[in-house]
Amino acid sequence: MPVQTLADLPFVAREPWDLLGLDPQRAGPDPDHDTAGYCRLPALLLEDAAGGLTPVKDALVLGLHSRDDAEPLTGDIELEFVMREGEETYSAVALLSEFFDKRLAGLVGDASAVVLALCNPQRADLKRPAGLGERPLYYAHGDVTAWMQRRPGVRHWRPGEVQIFLAAERWHRL
């Protein structure tokens, strides 16, 4: 039976490479990536179109998806979760603000910052949600794409030996 509420939405912890669609066999981004969930990263780099890098430590990364051709919303983003139950695939949708109200407080834990891996093609300017405490929230304008890069001198692709980037047109901090 399709999920009906945000409270019942399966939104689980995933391994970073799984959540972010990272695959050393692939050089370019995966346009069909639709995995949602969250992970915690000790270090993450937010890269903008100007080449600027913002380091974030002890981040809760929320892997969320928006629909490419969604109607623009003021101050909000419509989330789309691709749900697969048996042979059926359907989309479950909710506003980001609603997701924050229902789920954010239960996710932050001891993270020092929250990062939205979420495309924002309409460039909505978000408001700081409740439930963050003192933590900053980072969100993007434009598409968000994950990358990883081997640390200098490293020849193999292994977790812990790569730097993880989230690239977007521009990053904002609340």
Add this chain to the structure above:
Amino acid sequence: MSNTPTSPRRRLFLIRSLALVLTASVAAAGTTACGSPQGTDRWVATENTNVEIDWDAVNQAYRDAEGPEDFEKRVNEIYAGDEIISVSVRDIDEKTQVVTGFFDNNEDGQIAESEKVFTIQRDIVDPAKAQYAINGYGAYGHYHSPMWDIAAGMMMGSMMSRMFMPSYTPMYRTPYTTSPAARGALASHRNSFRAANPSRFPAKASGSGKSYGSRGGAFGGGGSGRSSGGGRSGGGRFGVRRPAGRKVVRLG
């Protein structure tokens, strides 16, 4: 905007003749002057040798470096001689940074005029534009690059891109300098790199009059597979396309 080098690769051949004698003693890790039977003073040459610097590769390494440590590794992969090139990064003021490559012959971490190999001076012109130039010193004093323009939005490593961030403040008022301890690690890394890339660094010929080392080779463009590390692999994009006709459930 960028003035990407399009001219043929510039190489400077350093000819050391029998008449060239410098008295600085050298303690480069684990190597001796090619063909010299007389000890470790590599500035005392007993035969002609050629050592190249691929200035295009140095330029690219500077553009791609993630920081001073990354840059010094890249430079030592480029340089085909036996010496280790130490790197110093110093912010003169809010706009000007000077990177110096030098042969730290006495391993004191100080840049003696006679030890300089090159400098790269970068000047911020405005919040979205900067320029830099590379100049050779000593035996490489003939090399002077054009003035390269760089602009926010270009692909570059964080050693450069950091200057365009709104929150930028100079990090190297107290200069970064390759430590004597790091030189050993650089030598090991350089030797491993050469062993892994034999076509770039053919084995030194025995006897006199033979050149050793080869052009360092410009590092390729971004992407996976750089043996110095730093290759990138793409991940997911966080937007989805909804196929026509898919069932949609609005969550409450």
